[in-house]
Amino acid sequence: MNYDLNDDQLAFQLTARKFAEQKLAPFAKQWDEEQIFPKETFVQAGALGFMAMYIPEKYQGIGLKRLDSAIIMEELAAGCTSTAAYVSIHNMAFNMLAKYGQEEFVNEWCEALSSGQKLASYCLTEPGAGSDAASLSTKAIKDGDDYLVSGSKAFISGAGATDLLVTMVRTGASGPKGISCLAIPADLPGISYGKKEEKLGWNSQPTANITFDNVRVPTRNRLADEGEGFKLAMEGLDGGRINIGACSVGTASASLAISKAYVLERKQFNQAISEFQTTQFKLADMLTELTAARQMIRLAAFKLDSDDPEKSSYCAMAKRFATDVGFQICDQALQLHGGYGYLAEYGIEKLVRDLRVHQILEGTNEIMRVIVARDMLKNR
Numbered sequence: 500m501n502y503d504l505n506d507d508q509l510a511f512q513l514t515a516r517k518f519a520e521q522k523l524a525p526f527a528k529q530w531d532e533e534q535i536f537p538k539e540t541f542v543q544a545g546a547l548g549f550m551a552m553y554i555p556e557k558y559q560g561i562g563l564k565r566l567d568s569a570i571i572m573e574e575l576a577a578g579c580t581s582t583a584a585y586v587s588i589h590n591m592a593f594n595m596l597a598k599y600g601q602e603e604f605v606n607e608w609c610e611a612l613s614s615g616q617k618l619a620s621y622c623l624t625e626p627g628a629g630s631d632a633a634s635l636s637t638k639a640i641k642d643g644d645d646y647l648v649s650g651s652k653a654f655i656s657g658a659g660a661t662d663l664l665v666t667m668v669r670t671g672a673s674g675p676k677g678i679s680c681l682a683i684p685a686d687l688p689g690i691s692y693g694k695k696e697e698k699l700g701w702n703s704q705p706t707a708n709i710t711f712d713n714v715r716v717p718t719r720n721r722l723a724d725e726g727e728g729f730k731l732a733m734e735g736l737d738g739g740r741i742n743i744g745a746c747s748v749g750t751a752s753a754s755l756a757i758s759k760a761y762v763l764e765r766k767q768f769n770q771a772i773s774e775f776q777t778t779q780f781k782l783a784d785m786l787t788e789l790t791a792a793r794q795m796i797r798l799a800a801f802k803l804d805s806d807d808p809e810k811s812s813y814c815a816m817a818k819r820f821a822t823d824v825g826f827q828i829c830d831q832a833l834q835l836h837g838g839y840g841y842l843a844e845y846g847i848e849k850l851v852r853d854l855r856v857h858q859i860l861e862g863t864n865e866i867m868r869v870i871v872a873r874d875m876l877k878n879r
Contacts, residue, residue: 502794508570511563514547515571519578527579530703531849534695536660537582537703538618544586545615549575552590553738558597558605559613565738566800569745573793576749580853581701583749587742588656591735592619592665596682599722599731604682608663617662620685621739622652622709623732629653630866632667633675633729637711639668646670646681646721648689648714654860658707659692661685666711667728675729680722689714700852737803737811739861740818744796747825747857751789754832754850758782761836761845772835781835785828792821812874819867822857829854 504512522543530537544550552568554560563571568590575583593612596619597605611617628635637650648668655664664683671677683690693708723731759782762773772778799817802810829850833840840847858864 504570508567511567512570512574515549515574516577518544518547518549519575519583523575523578523582527582527703528843528846528849530579530582531700531853532702532843534702534705536585536657536705538615538660540582541586541589541615541618543615544575545613548613549586550589550615551593551609551613553594554590554597554609554613558609560593560597560609564800564804565741566797566804569741569796569800572742572745573749573752573796576746577753579703580746580750580850581703584701584743584746584853584857585656585704587739587746588621589619589661591739591742592621592663594738595621595665595680595722595731595735596663599680599727600682601719601721604719608682612663618657618660619663619665620655620657620661621735622655622664622666624652624654626651626653626708630863632732633678634673635667635669635678637666637668639670639679639681639716641670641718642715644718646716646718648681648683648711648716650711652709652711654696654706655709656701656704656706658705658709659695660705664690664709665722667732670725670728676726678728678732679725680728680731681716682720682722683711683714683716687714687716699855700849701856733811736861737814740814740867741796741800741803743857743861744792744799744818744821744825747822747854748789748793748796750850750854751785751792751825751828754829754847755782755785755789757845757847758785758832758835761839778835781831785831788824789828792817792824795820809874812871815862815867815870818861819864819871822854823864826851826854826858 548561551560552563556562625635639646639648666681670679689712691710696706765772795817799813802813833847
C-alpha cells in the first residue's frame with residue numbers, strides 16, 4: 500500500500516496551493532469582515548477546473564476522482580475556509596445535475612457552472628427538517644408538464660447570489676420515498692429570499708432562507724426519477740462530507756503553520772516558547788491528530804471512488820473525526836498564541852470561527868455517529 504501522492508496528485512496539490520496563496524489568503528480577512536461573496540474569484544477557480552472537479556469532461560468538468568478532489572479542497576481551505584467550502588457546495592450540486600439531469604438540460608447549464616460564471620446551491624434543510632431530512636415538506640405538485648413548488652428552505656449557502664437551486668421536494672407520500680429532486684433556476688417567479696443571516700463564521704458566503712410560492716418548474720428539470728430525491732441527497736452528502744472534512748484538515752494545517760512560526764519567535768522567560776516542553780507536546784499532538792484526520796479523509800475518498808459497500812460509513816467516520824479534530828487543533832493554536840490569538844490581527848480567531856460550523860453541516864457529528872453505529876450493528 501503506497502501512501503505517496505502520484506505525479507498528477509502532486510500537480511493538483513501545487514496548483515491549488517498556489518491559487519490559495521495568491522487568490523484566497525490575501526483577501527480572506529477582507530471578505531470575512533465585509534461579508535463579500537467573491538464571485539470573480541470563482542471565475543478564476545473555474546479556469547483551473549476547481550468549480551467542476553469531479554464533473555465528467557463531456558459536461559465541461561475535469562473528471563477527477565474524489566481523492567484527487569479532496570487533496571485540492573485541503574489546499575484551498577488553507578487559503579480561505581469559507582470560500583473553499585462554497586466551492587465544495589457548488590461542486591456537490593453541479594455533480595448531482597451532471598449525473599442525474601436530462602442531457603439537454605445539463606448542456607444548457609454546464610459551461611456556465613464549470614467556468615464559475617454561474618453558481619449552484621444545494622437546498623435540502625428546512626426550518627422544521629434539519630437532521631431529520633426525510634421529513635421535509637416543500638411540495639412539488641404536478642401540473643401538466645410542470646411542477647408547482649411551494650415551501651421553504653433554511654440555511655442555504657449562496658442563497659440570493661447563486662443561479663441554480665438543486666432542491667429536494669416532496670412529490671409523494673411522507674418519508675424518504677416521497678422525495679424528488681429538482682434543479683430550479685434561482686430567478687423564477689415566486690422565489691424569494693430571506694435576510695442574509697448574521698453568522699459566527701463563513702462570512703465570505705451568504706446564507707439565507709428561500710421561499711417557493713407556486714413556482715412553476717418544468718418536469719425536464721427533475722434529476723433522476725420521482726421518489727429518488729432522498730437517495731440523491733444522501734449520495735451527494737457522502738462526497739460533501741469528504742470535502743468538508745478536507746476543508747477542516749486544510750484549515751487546521753494553516754493554523755498549525757501559523758502557530759509554529761509564532762512559538763519560534765515569541766519569547767517568555769528569556770527563551771522562545773518553542774523550547775518549553777509543554778509547547779512541544781501540544782504541537783506534537785496537533786500534528787499527530789492532523790495527520791490522522793488527513794489519512795481518514797483520503798481513505799474515505801478512496802472508498803467512495805471504489806464504490807465500496809461501506810463507503811457511507813467511512814465518509815461519516817472521516818467527516819466526524821476530521822471536523823472535530825480540525826476545530827480542536829485551531830482552538831489549541833489560539834491557546835498557543837495566548838491573548839494575541841483572540842485578536843483578529845493574527846488570523847487564528849477567524850479559523851476557529853469558520854471551522855465551528857463544520858461539526859454541524861453536511862449532517863451533524865451526532866448524526867455521523869448514528870450512521871456509523873447503524874452500519875456496524877447491521878453488519879455484525
